[in-house]
Amino acid sequence: MKEIEVVAAVIRREGRIFATQRGYGEWKDWWEFPGGKMEADETPEEALRREIREELSAEIGVDRLLCTVEWDYTAFHLTMHCYLCTLLGDSLHLNEHEAARWLSPTELDSVRWLPADVQVIEQLKNKGGMYIAFAPLQGYTDAVYRRAHHECVGGVDEYYTPFVRIEHGEVRRKELRDTDPERNAGVPTVPQVIAKDGDEFARLCDALQGQGWRRIDLNMGCPFPMQVKAGRGSGLLQHPEHVEEIVREMERRPEVVFSVKMRSGQEREDEGLTVMPLINEMPLVHVTLHPRLGRQQYKGVADREAFQRFMEVCRHPMVYNGDIGLTPHPPLLGREGEPTPLKGVMIGRGLLARPWMLSDKEPQEVITSMHDRIYRHAVENLCGDSQILARLHAFWEYLDIPHKQQKAIMKATTLPHYREAVAAVIRGL
Numbered sequence: 001m002k003e004i005e006v007v008a009a010v011i012r013r014e015g016r017i018f019a020t021q022r023g024y025g026e027w028k029d030w031w032e033f034p035g036g037k038m039e040a041d042e043t044p045e046e047a048l049r050r051e052i053r054e055e056l057s058a059e060i061g062v063d064r065l066l067c068t069v070e071w072d073y074t075a076f077h078l079t080m081h082c083y084l085c086t087l088l089g090d091s092l093h094l095n096e097h098e099a100a101r102w103l104s105p106t107e108l109d110s111v112r113w114l115p116a117d118v119q120v121i122e123q124l125k126n127k128g129g130m131y132i133a134f135a136p137l138q139g140y141t142d143a144v145y146r147r148a149h150h151e152c153v154g155g156v157d158e159y160y161t162p163f164v165r166i167e168h169g170e171v172r173r174k175e176l177r178d179t180d181p182e183r184n185a186g187v188p189t190v191p192q193v194i195a196k197d198g199d200e201f202a203r204l205c206d207a208l209q210g211q212g213w214r215r216i217d218l219n220m221g222c223p224f225p226m227q228v229k230a231g232r233g234s235g236l237l238q239h240p241e242h243v244e245e246i247v248r249e250m251e252r253r254p255e256v257v258f259s260v261k262m263r264s265g266q267e268r269e270d271e272g273l274t275v276m277p278l279i280n281e282m283p284l285v286h287v288t289l290h291p292r293l294g295r296q297q298y299k300g301v302a303d304r305e306a307f308q309r310f311m312e313v314c315r316h317p318m319v320y321n322g323d324i325g326l327t328p329h330p331p332l333l334g335r336e337g338e339p340t341p342l343k344g345v346m347i348g349r350g351l352l353a354r355p356w357m358l359s360d361k362e363p364q365e366v367i368t369s370m371h372d373r374i375y376r377h378a379v380e381n382l383c384g385d386s387q388i389l390a391r392l393h394a395f396w397e398y399l400d401i402p403h404k405q406q407k408a409i410m411k412a413t414t415l416p417h418y419r420e421a422v423a424a425v426i427r428g429l
């Protein structure tokens with residue numbers, strides 16, 4: 001039987017997905033995901049971006065593979081690689097299709113899908129089409145960790161780097177090494193900056209754009225007292241005049257796709273709400289909100305009602321962050337099946353504890369393969385057992401394994417002892 005291989009785009013916006021109605025041929029009037037055949041020299045991502053430009057005059061970001069569907073039509077066998085995508089910009093024009101709709105989760109069955117596309121709908125219902133980000137965690141999620149997770153587990157749309165900052169008047173070199181595009185090649189990465197005003201922000205953007213980045217996240221949530229006192233992180237929420245300078249800097253850089261990660265305030269929620277009109281002015285792909293106050297640091301519970309209040313006044317798509325996966329039964333964000341205006345979630349400590357969380361893989365397999373990579377990198381690039389062990393300890397610190405086993409690993413002061421302890425832990429999983 002003839003074989004045809006195609007790529008399809010599941011474009012998401014504010015919890016809805018984009019469906020198109022075919023305007024020609026045997027399957028005229030049936031609904032499908034836009035896309036088409038790959039050309040010989042194209043990657044699937046390149047093919048998708050080209051197809052969407054041709055069919056819809058739109059630009060998309062290709063986030064991650066959702067599924068590959070195999071389907072026998074009467075005349076041919078179809079292999080369809082379906083990617084979750086984000087629309088960049090507002091332009092969208094139907095060049096080939098006769099109609100299109102943005103479907104909410106409850107409307108997925110309301111159109112007549114092509115048989116192969118029905119499989120995609122089932123996937124969307126099972127796994128959801130939500131945007132999932134790995135939160136930045138300074139000291140834990142460096143480029144080596146992010147790559148290990150991406151290659152051994154996956155399931156994450158974007159990995160955020162810990163913030164890049166200015167210290168003693170210079171952009172920190174160590175942090176720029178972590179955002180070096182070569183180190184992050186093939187891993188969907190968003191570099192993050194922390195800045196107190198327009199000037200610092202501009203210099204950090206220059207440094208990252210100089211490395212080739214066209215996607216930057218701004219930290220408005222770091223609660224560390226030193227940063228807050230200097231007016232950075234959640235401290236920036238108390239300085240609308242500086243936020244305004246940053247808005248103007250963003251407007252000067254239309255080539256960059258920006259996002260913001262914020263707390264609900266430093267001392268009080270109205271600080272966050274007061275700067276919302278300025279954040280609304282920013283050209284952003286989304287706002288991630290961790291609904292705690294900066295002064296709470298990580299204490300107390302993340303306030304989901306506060307998140308709702310911000311959702312009411314934020315004109316950008318929103319991403320929820322805070323305590324997901326930290327309890328055995330994570331509280332649901334909305335009732336299952338109900339449409340949600342949420343773009344997605346960002347997960348930090350929950351993923352450090354259970355990096356296998358978003359996959360069907362077993363903990364043992366994930367821990368072994370991620371650790372192998374992180375271990376190899378540490379041994380090849382760091383000097384002396386104590387430096388190597390310090391790096392490796394960070395991998396185990398949050399990991400969800402019995403306390404006794406974790407202690408045995410942390411106690412090891414030489415590499416041979418460490419390896420023994422790790423082997424015993426992995427055997428026992």
Ligand SMILES: Cc1cc2nc3c(=O)[nH]c(=O)nc-3n(C[C@H](O)[C@H](O)[C@H](O)COP(=O)(O)O)c2cc1C
Pocket residue numbers: 135136137138139161162163192219221222261290298321322323324326346347348349350
């Ligand atoms: C040790 C540590 C380091 C962090 N470093 C960063 C950082 O560099 N940038 C940032 O935006 N947030 C940072 N955060 C905050 C997390 O990204 C996240 O917002 C927070 O942990 C809440 O999400 P979670 O409950 O899913 O972990 C850090 C948090 C911790 C615990």
